[in-house]
Amino acid sequence: MKQVTVYTVDKSDRITSVNSTWNDFADKNDAKELTTDELIGTSIWDYIEGDETKHLYKHCFEKVRQLEKGIRIPSRCDSPEFRRFMNIEITPADEGDLEINCEIYHEEKRDQNIKFDRETIQDKNSLGMCSICNRVHITAGGWVEIEEALSKLNLLSEYWLPSIKPTVCEECTQQLENPDNI
């Protein structure tokens, strides 16, 4: 099942249009309560978690505007039930506007649901999670899929509500610094 969220921003990164699948995208960023009408005119950065993530996306936006060429960023948009594989395409439009296309092209059901606790992101025991590839960082294994982290840390996901600190892993940082042109 293909799902595409398309939105546009003006040269100050304020949202100028958004299609109806926005809520799936916003769900990832805990902004689900907003209707599409309420989003118009607000800054896209209000919906991106984590300083590193914001910084790298800003870099990508700048690059697209400067070079007037689109880029593609392979990403993940996971939910408690599914691993969702997504391509984010950022393309230039008139006068510094950008069109952002987020297409989920593949979904895999997890063996068991994974819940995230995003309320307590300042917890010092929280796991760093890459906002782009959705892997988490554990001392024992570097950047790994959530399921691998659960088994390595010997945690029962049913009772475990990991608190997550949004960040970006080294691989994704490189990818965002030098994104593929489309």
Ligand SMILES: [Zn+2]
């Ligand atoms: Zn990553």
